[in-house]
Structure formats: structure tokens, C-alpha cells
Amino acid sequence: MNWKKLRTAVLLIVSTMVLASCGFGSSSSSKSSKYTTTGDANSGTYEGVIKNGKYQVSKSRGVNVAQNDNTFNLKSFESGLLNVSKKVFSTKSYIFQEGQYLNTDTIENWLGRKSKSNKTGLNPVKGKTNGKRNPIYVQQIEEQDYMKQSGDNLKLHGITIGIGLNSVDYYRKTTNGPQYKQKISDADLRAYGEEAAQKILKRMRQKKGLENVPIVIALYKQASNDSLVGGTFFEYSSNKGTQLSSWKQMNVKNAVYPKASDATTSNSDGQTDNNTFDNFKSQVQSFFPNLSGVTAQAQYQDGDLSGMHITVTTQFYSETEITSFTQYISQAAAKYLPSGIPIDIKIQSSQEMQAFVYRDSGQSKFSSHVFDSY
Amino acid sequence: MNWKKLRTAVLLIVSTMVLASCGFGSSSSSKSSKYTTTGDANSGTYEGVIKNGKYQVSKSRGVNVAQNDNTFNLKSFESGLLNVSKKVFSTKSYIFQEGQYLNTDTIENWLGRKSKSNKTGLNPVKGKTNGKRNPIYVQQIEEQDYMKQSGDNLKLHGITIGIGLNSVDYYRKTTNGPQYKQKISDADLRAYGEEAAQKILKRMRQKKGLENVPIVIALYKQASNDSLVGGTFFEYSSNKGTQLSSWKQMNVKNAVYPKASDATTSNSDGQTDNNTFDNFKSQVQSFFPNLSGVTAQAQYQDGDLSGMHITVTTQFYSETEITSFTQYISQAAAKYLPSGIPIDIKIQSSQEMQAFVYRDSGQSKFSSHVFDSY
Numbered sequence: 001m002n003w004k005k006l007r008t009a010v011l012l013i014v015s016t017m018v019l020a021s022c023g024f025g026s027s028s029s030s031k032s033s034k035y036t037t038t039g040d041a042n043s044g045t046y047e048g049v050i051k052n053g054k055y056q057v058s059k060s061r062g063v064n065v066a067q068n069d070n071t072f073n074l075k076s077f078e079s080g081l082l083n084v085s086k087k088v089f090s091t092k093s094y095i096f097q098e099g100q101y102l103n104t105d106t107i108e109n110w111l112g113r114k115s116k117s118n119k120t121g122l123n124p125v126k127g128k129t130n131g132k133r134n135p136i137y138v139q140q141i142e143e144q145d146y147m148k149q150s151g152d153n154l155k156l157h158g159i160t161i162g163i164g165l166n167s168v169d170y171y172r173k174t175t176n177g178p179q180y181k182q183k184i185s186d187a188d189l190r191a192y193g194e195e196a197a198q199k200i201l202k203r204m205r206q207k208k209g210l211e212n213v214p215i216v217i218a219l220y221k222q223a224s225n226d227s228l229v230g231g232t233f234f235e236y237s238s239n240k241g242t243q244l245s246s247w248k249q250m251n252v253k254n255a256v257y258p259k260a261s262d263a264t265t266s267n268s269d270g271q272t273d274n275n276t277f278d279n280f281k282s283q284v285q286s287f288f289p290n291l292s293g294v295t296a297q298a299q300y301q302d303g304d305l306s307g308m309h310i311t312v313t314t315q316f317y318s319e320t321e322i323t324s325f326t327q328y329i330s331q332a333a334a335k336y337l338p339s340g341i342p343i344d345i346k347i348q349s350s351q352e353m354q355a356f357v358y359r360d361s362g363q364s365k366f367s368s369h370v371f372d373s374y
Numbered sequence: 375m376n377w378k379k380l381r382t383a384v385l386l387i388v389s390t391m392v393l394a395s396c397g398f399g400s401s402s403s404s405k406s407s408k409y410t411t412t413g414d415a416n417s418g419t420y421e422g423v424i425k426n427g428k429y430q431v432s433k434s435r436g437v438n439v440a441q442n443d444n445t446f447n448l449k450s451f452e453s454g455l456l457n458v459s460k461k462v463f464s465t466k467s468y469i470f471q472e473g474q475y476l477n478t479d480t481i482e483n484w485l486g487r488k489s490k491s492n493k494t495g496l497n498p499v500k501g502k503t504n505g506k507r508n509p510i511y512v513q514q515i516e517e518q519d520y521m522k523q524s525g526d527n528l529k530l531h532g533i534t535i536g537i538g539l540n541s542v543d544y545y546r547k548t549t550n551g552p553q554y555k556q557k558i559s560d561a562d563l564r565a566y567g568e569e570a571a572q573k574i575l576k577r578m579r580q581k582k583g584l585e586n587v588p589i590v591i592a593l594y595k596q597a598s599n600d601s602l603v604g605g606t607f608f609e610y611s612s613n614k615g616t617q618l619s620s621w622k623q624m625n626v627k628n629a630v631y632p633k634a635s636d637a638t639t640s641n642s643d644g645q646t647d648n649n650t651f652d653n654f655k656s657q658v659q660s661f662f663p664n665l666s667g668v669t670a671q672a673q674y675q676d677g678d679l680s681g682m683h684i685t686v687t688t689q690f691y692s693e694t695e696i697t698s699f700t701q702y703i704s705q706a707a708a709k710y711l712p713s714g715i716p717i718d719i720k721i722q723s724s725q726e727m728q729a730f731v732y733r734d735s736g737q738s739k740f741s742s743h744v745f746d747s748y
Contacts, residue, residue: 038699039704047701048694048701053660054662055663055699057691057695058694062691072748075693075747098695142692144694287428287429288428289428297747309745309747318438318472320456320470320472324412327412327413327421328413330413360743371720373683374604374671374673374681
């Protein structure tokens with residue numbers, strides 16, 4: 001949209017002038033805050049907020065890093081929450097800002113168990129209910145803010161809150177003791193998550209400036225710690241008041257290919273896609289003399305394959321081998337992998353990524369790049 | 375070219391039929407060899423040879439890996455040799471094949487010192503000349519073959535030989551003793567390289583099938599082991615007979631930015647580009663709260679900056695930070711870095727590459743990709 005580009009351009013010039021007058025690395029001392037944005041590198045992604053030349057980081061920065069033993073849960077939680085937000089706040093009209101209303105202390109308290117010293121804890125008291133240990137249900141919480149231009153400033157027009165709910169709770173009875181795990185059923189984590197969502201909504205409505213802003217709350221089921229793919233969001237609620245409105249269901253599933261040979265083999269369970277992937281894998285492995293590891297993360301939305309992240313690991317003996325292998329994989333990907341969905345393929349040695357083949361959303365051909373060196 | 379695409383398509387179909395009839399991973403037992411190519415992923419790169427569905431690796435595969443303590447010398451030697459080849463063998467008419475005429479034993483013997491047991495050694499006897507130790511001059515040798523379609527087969531139409539010559543020879547007096555180094559002047563390594571080139575040319579002319587094929591020989595000056603960028607080719611000779619024809623000079627220089635503060639500061643020495651890069655670096659570092667390491671390899675051809683490989687390393691706390699940082703870098707790169715040359719920027723955490731911004735040769739805009747995960 002033209003007004004948006006113009007605005008970005010104007011803000012950029014203003015920002016550059018501020019930067020130029022202040023010198024690099026210093027924060028602006030001007031009275032009114034100067035905003036600009038990161039620019040949208042790709043369509044379908046949000047621009048991010050830059051304040052006085054610096055990226056505006058989250059007020060609870062880093063909390064979720066510590067909350068996730070499986071880093072796949074960290075990445076998929078944040079990317080998934082962006083995708084939920086896109087259903088409500090269009091990337092064309094809204095600008096993304098890292099959460100500014102819930103700070104580290106607040107989130108850490110909320111993630112704790114409820115106790116005398118932590119009345120806001122969203123997790124149950126440790127004590128047993130019906131003879132069973134109460135697990136930790138709420139594992140991570142993320143706030144994302146959605147802004148619109150308002151005169152010289154940006155104004156909050158929406159918030160999205162993600163709640164990550166354990167499907168398995170890992171715990172120790174003593175500090176250095178063995179690790180135990182407690183499974184949580186889908187029904188239980190959903191019920192507990194919906195209760196927590198209602199509490200969070202009420203608490204946020206009490207904060208200054210959040211009385212009337214649209215607040216989306218989305219529930220995410222954490223993958224287990226040994227999973228090779230992260231969890232998924234399964235429902236969200238878009239709210240204008242203090243009482244939660246109805247939940248909208250999301251049908252997102254993740255899979256890892258190739259499947260273990262003892263996995264279920266019904267077509268509905270991605271067996272066709274697994275076979276397709278196996279074909280691609282066999283082609284790649286027969287092409288190159290060193291055995292290549294070929295694995296994929298796949299995502300399904302409403303039952304349809306919506307994208308893949310593929311990793312090919314092998315040993316290379318020369319730069320020309322990397323180049324030829326990359327060309328071959330581009331060709332094999334176009335021939336053997338499903339069309340019409342975004343796919344990226346990392347080509348790496350044991351040390352580091354050597355090349356990269358990808359087809360982004362909306363592109364019909366694969367592009368590639370070899371990481372060369374002078 | 376249409377005939378080339380058609381040929382590739384036909385060869386592909388044939389190859390697929392062969393593969394399908396033989397099963398994956400087995401080599402073809404048909405009487406005549408079946409060739410296909412890797413397809414050219416990008417214009418300006420060679421297609422590579424696939425024989426019976428498998429990549430045709432070098433007959434001296436892996437030798438140069440062992441010959442280079444500094445892996446920058448490995449990558450830049452092979453990429454540089456491809457660039458020399460492109461001056462003589464057009465990527466539009468020739469197909470690349472890994473060297474098939476010089477095998478591991480031959481290359482290893484040639485790289486040794488001349489002795490009674492190794493009469494083909496290209497390096498001098500260890501004994502002293504004029505009271506000085508004779509260094510190892512020839513550090514690595516690479517053969518590249520250039521093919522053209524001929525009926526059902528591919529026929530050799532050219533060979534390129536790269537000779538890597540030490541600017542510093544590292545050695546030990548005893549197996550586990552301390553490492554010493556002996557510098558070699560540009561004049562000495564050139565003179566020695568030209569002599570070695572003449573010997574290699576004569577030897578190759580004696581091989582069956584190489585009596586008349588064009589043979590290009592190119593000389594490369596190895597970077598020192600502590601260099602953060604590889605060496606460069608400085609001359610090449612294109613030969614039809616047994617006597618070396620004249621040498622064509624190449625003016626290629628590599629640089630690393632930011633320069634050490636005590637480096638020379640004349641403009642001719644890339645000081646302007648260093649300042650430009652420093653501007654970019656300051657912008658990136660002031661934008662993000664965690665200090666980012668920002669370094670670059672740059673290459674100059676005939677005095678003009680011809681490309682850059684930039685690496686940005688920082689600590690990220692969330693996927694959204696990676697996305698915003700990548701958007702910002704795309705914007706800053708377009709604004710602060712030189713236009714009209716290929717540039718790639720790796721964005722990485724201490725663990726792995728997180729995103730990637732690049733502008734390939736001939737492109738006017740930067741593209742980017744964030745390595746996401748489900």
C-alpha cells in the first residue's frame with residue numbers, strides 16, 4: 001500500500017537524521033520518541049518497531065529460552081503465534097512490536113505454581129489432588145503487540161498472547177535426582193489452558209491502556225523433549241471484553257520424515273507424503289558417494305501439507321562437490337517433492353551449512369545459494 | 375540455449391528409466407555409460423556430470439583437504455579455479471566434470487619432494503641450496519575437466535589445472551616439535567610455479583586422450599594459515615601444445631574488514647571500502663541490544679570491489695528477534711553497502727546460521743530467508 005511505503009520512507013529519513021545527529025550507538029535524547037520500522041523484507045511478514053534507532057525488545061526477553069529444553073518448542077511457538085496473529089491482524093495494516101506490557105517478573109510469577117508467596121501463579125499447588133501430583137500445565141507465555149501509525153507515533157491496536165501447555169511435564173523429586181515425567185491428556189491441557197486464558201484476559205484488562213484493545217489468546221500444545229519437531233497451536237479466542245469469547249479451533253499437525261518403520265501406516269497419517277519423501281531421499285542418497293542423512297519436518301493445516309523444512313547432511317571433499325550437489329538437489333526437489341508449498345532444504349557438512357535450496361510461499365521455482373568464501 | 379535444455383531433459387528421462395529399472399543405489403550394468411547433468415541452478419555456473427545416476431567424483435578426491443590447514447585456501451582455490459575456467463570455457467557450452475585424469479597417487483607423488491623414490495616430486499630436495507633449507511613450494515594441485523555433448527556421450531574438450539603455491543611454508547624439524555615457518559617471496563613462488571606448470575603440461579600431454587586437448591594452467595598464491603580469507607590466482611596460461619604459451623596476468627586481491635587499526639590507510643588499499651563497511655557495522659551494532667560481531671571478506675578484481683561475504687554473529691532470544699533483525703539488515707545493506715556487486719550476509723548465533731540476506735550477481739535487490747522450524 002502506497003501510504004505505508006510513504007510513511008516508512010518518511011520515518012526512515014527522520015530516523016536517519018536523528019541517528020546522524022546523535023552519532024551511532026547513542027540513544028536519542030529528543031523529547032518525543034522517534035519510531036521507524038524494520039521494513040518488510042517479504043510480503044506476508046510484519047514490519048517490526050524500531051524506537052530511536054534501536055530494536056524494541058520484549059519486556060520479558062529471554063524467559064521462554066529458559067522455559068524450553070526442546071528448542072523446537074521455542075521456535076514453533078513464536079512462529080505459530082505470528083501465524084495466529086495474521087488471522088486477526090493483517091500484515092498490511094499492522095506493525096509488529098515485541099511484548100511491552102508483561103515484563104519478566106510478571107511472566108515468571110505467572111509461570112510458577114500458585115502459593116502464598118506467589119498468588120498470581122497460573123500453575124496448581126504442588127500438593128496432590130485425588131492422590132495424584134499436580135503437574136505444571138503452563139510452560140511458556142508470549143506477548144506480541146500489534147501497532148498502527150497514529151500521527152508521529154505508533155498506537156497499540158491489538159495484543160496476542162500465546163500460552164504453551166505441557167503434554168508431558170518433566171520434573172525431579174530432588175535437585176540432582178533422576179527425571180520423571182507426567183503425561184497430560186489433550187482434554188486436561190485444553191481445559192487448564194482455557195482457565196488460564198480467562199485469568200490472563202482479566203488481568204490484562206486491568207492494565208492501563210489495555211481496557212479496550214483487542215486481545216487474542218491462543219493455546220499451544222508443547223511437544224515432548226525428545227521430539228524432532230515442535231508443538232502446535234490448537235485454538236484461539238479473539239476478545240474485546242473481559243469475558244473470553246468462543247474458541248476457534250485450529251487443525252495444525254507436525255510430522256517428521258522419514259517415519260520410524262514401526263509408525264502407523266494409514267494414509268491419513270501422512271503415509272503418502274512419507275513415501276514421496278522416501279523417494280526424494282533415495283534419489284539424493286544414490287547420487288552422492290557419501291551417505292547423506294536426509295530428514296524433514298512437515299506441517300499440515302486442515303489436513304493438507306502446508307510446508308517442509310528439509311536437512312541434508314553429508315561429507316564434502318571440495319567446493320565443486322557442494323556446487324554440483326546443490327544443483328542436483330534443486331532438480332530433484334522440483335521433481336520429487338510436492339509442488340505449491342514452501343520448502344527449504346539446508347545442505348550441511350558436520351561443521352556448518354554449505355548451501356541452501358528453497359522455494360518460498362508463492363514461488364513456483366526453487367532457488368539456491370552456495371555459501372562460498374574468498 | 376534450447377538444444378541444451380532439450381538434451382538435459384532427454385538425458386534425465388533416460389537416466390530416470392535406468393535408475394527405475396535398476397533400483398536406487400545400484401550402479402547401472404548397461405553396456406554404454408549413461409550421462410546426465412546436475413542442471414544449472416543459476417546462470418553463470420557449470421552443469422556437472424552425473425554418470426549412471428551417480429555424481430562423478432574426482433580421481434584425487436580429498437587430497438587437497440589434507441593439504442590445507444587453512445580451509446579458506448581450499449574453498450577459494452576451487453572457486454577461483456572455476457573462475458579462471460570461465461574465462462576460457464564458457465558455462466553455456468561446456469559441462470563441468472571433476473578431474474578424471476590425475477588420481478590420488480599421482481597428485482600425492484607430485485606434491486612430494488623429488489627424491490630417488492619419488493622421481494615425479496615437483497618440490498625440491500629437502501637439502502639446502504646456498505645454505506638455506508628448500509621450502510615446499512607446491513602445496514595443492516587440482517584438475518577440472520570441461521566436456522561437451524558428443525552423440526550419446528560426453529567428450530573432453532578442455533582441462534584446467536590449478537597449482538597452489540605457498541607464500542609461507544610451515545614445517546617441523548621433528549614430528550612433535552615446534553612449528554617453524556619459511557616465507558617465500560612473490561617472485562620465487564611465481565618462478566617455481568611456472569617451472570612446475572611446464573613439467574605438468576609435458577606429463578599430461580603423454581596421457582592417452584590428452585595429446586591435443588586445450589589445457590589451462592593457473593597459479594595460485596596460498597594465504598598464510600592465520601589469514602581470515604583465502605589466497606588468489608595471479609596468472610594463467612592457455613595451452614594447445616607441449617610448450618607453455620605466455621602467461622596472462624590476473625589482478626585479484628582479497629581483504630578482510632574491518633581492518634586492524636594499525637593497517638595501512640591509503641585509499642588504494644581499500645580504506646574507503648573499510649570506512650563504508652564500518653558505517654554498516656555501526657548501524658547494525660547500534661540497532662540490536664546484544665553486541666554483534668560483524669566481519670567481511672571482500673574481493674577486488676582489477677582494483678574494483680567485486681563482491682563481499684559478510685558474517686553477523688549475535689545472541690538472539692526469540693524467533694521474532696531473528697526475523698526483525700534480518701529485515702533490518704536487508705534494509706541497512708541496501709542503504710550502506712556498495713551497489714552492483716554480489717553480497718551475502720550470514721546471520722548466525724553461536725550455535726548455527728539463523729537467517730541469510732543476499733544479492734546475487736545481476737540482482738538489484740537483497741533477498742532474505744529466515745531458517746524457521748515447525
